[in-house]
Amino acid sequence: MKLPLLVTMGDPAGVGPEIVAAAFRRGQAEACIAVADPAVLRRAGAGMLAVIEGPADLAAVPPGCLPVIVPPGLPPGLAELPWGRVDARAGAAAAACIEHAVRVLRAGEAAAIVTAPIHKEALAAAGVPFPGHTEMLQALAADAGEPPPVRMMLANEELRVVLVTIHVALREAIELVSFERVLATLRIAHAAAAAWGQARPRIAVAGLNPHAGEGGLFGREEIEIIAPAIEAARAEGLDVAGPFPPDTVFMRARRGAFDIVVAMTHDHGLIPVKYLGVEQGVNVTLGLPFVRTSPDHGTAFDIAGQGVADPSSLVAAIRWARAAVAARG
Numbered sequence: 526m527k528l529p530l531l532v533t534m535g536d537p538a539g540v541g542p543e544i545v546a547a548a549f550r551r552g553q554a555e556a557c558i559a560v561a562d563p564a565v566l567r568r569a570g571a572g573m574l575a576v577i578e579g580p581a582d583l584a585a586v587p588p589g590c591l592p593v594i595v596p597p598g599l600p601p602g603l604a605e606l607p608w609g610r611v612d613a614r615a616g617a618a619a620a621a622c623i624e625h626a627v628r629v630l631r632a633g634e635a636a637a638i639v640t641a642p643i644h645k646e647a648l649a650a651a652g653v654p655f656p657g658h659t660e661m662l663q664a665l666a667a668d669a670g671e672p673p674p675v676r677m678m679l680a681n682e683e684l685r686v687v688l689v690t691i692h693v694a695l696r697e698a699i700e701l702v703s704f705e706r707v708l709a710t711l712r713i714a715h716a717a718a719a720a721w722g723q724a725r726p727r728i729a730v731a732g733l734n735p736h737a738g739e740g741g742l743f744g745r746e747e748i749e750i751i752a753p754a755i756e757a758a759r760a761e762g763l764d765v766a767g768p769f770p771p772d773t774v775f776m777r778a779r780r781g782a783f784d785i786v787v788a789m790t791h792d793h794g795l796i797p798v799k800y801l802g803v804e805q806g807v808n809v810t811l812g813l814p815f816v817r818t819s820p821d822h823g824t825a826f827d828i829a830g831q832g833v834a835d836p837s838s839l840v841a842a843i844r845w846a847r848a849a850v851a852a853r854g
Contacts (some may be wrong), residue, residue, distance in 0.1 A: 531629060532554065532559050533640045534560065537565040538608055546591070548839050549572075549591040557639070562595065563593050563595065572589075576594075580594075611644060611650060613650035615644065617653070619648065624665065637815065639846050640658055658817075673813060674713060675810055677808065678808070680807050681806045686794040686795065686797070689702060690790055712761075730751060731767065732768035799822075804841075806838055808842070821838055
């Protein structure tokens with residue numbers, strides 16, 4: 526890979542800096558550059574650092590040093606913040622790292638972004654107008670036009686799940702399940718798989734209601750919204766099946782019947798993937814004009830600062846980003 530990956534530090538009061546430091550320290554983040562506050566990484570046990578202006582300076586970094594780009598606008602005193610607490614300064618710092626990483630990437634100086642976990646309450650406290658990474662990255666990819674339609678995918682070695690709705694209240698999520706949104710999700714999932722070299726992925730669609738509505742006995746969304754969207758996708762040549770009961774479709778996909786499952790709501794889709802273990806789970810934002818991956822866990826405030834955070838999911842996200850970049854050519 527000619528261009529490096531950018532790894533943002535995440536919330537400085539969470540485990541993000543620790544897993545970034547651990548991945549570099551263990552030699553599992555080759556050709557990566559951290560976008561971070563150096564003092565925060567030192568507190569997290571990063572060892573030797575080399576602060577650089579940009580990716581062009583990477584070749585001059587001495588062996589064994591963690592290369593760091595410091596984004597403009599970081600609040601002062603981040604390394605003195607208490608571990609495991611919501612703080613507006615931490616939210617502002619996390620957002621600054623993401624924004625700068627996108628600028629560097631879109632300038633053609635990096636290959637992809639891997640983001641360490643951020644805390645949604647800290648973002649809100651800092652006045653950041655986005656509930657999470659997905660929405661922020663979508664806005665940063667908009668330029669002067671409309672933001673691209675994006676979807677969250679959580680994946681591991683056994684399952685790949687794409688979500689129709691994400692960070693909204695469940696009542697609102699149900700209202701957001703529409704023909705247009707389901708069809709757009711199917712198109713995005715199909716296009717993403719094609720970009721990975723899987724020309725015709727087998728996509729299963731999970732229903733919204735128990736037993737996928739049981740023929741309308743438990744809800745009509747499957748009949749009136751989801752099934753018509755599936756038919757429209759099939760008419761476009763996509764290999765889509767369903768809607769299937771949400772309580773069984775993930776088992777079928779895990780056994781090899783499908784390549785991707787599209788789920789209607791956040792917890793419908795993410796619980797089965799995370800139950801299989803967060804160590805290898807990767808969060809991928811589909812639909813962006815660049816590659817972005819992330820660990821499938823959060824800031825883990827309960828263990829932050831204890832030196833026990835496992836970087837495995839971050840390392841898996843780095844591997845996935847490299848593979849996605851390679852597949853795109």
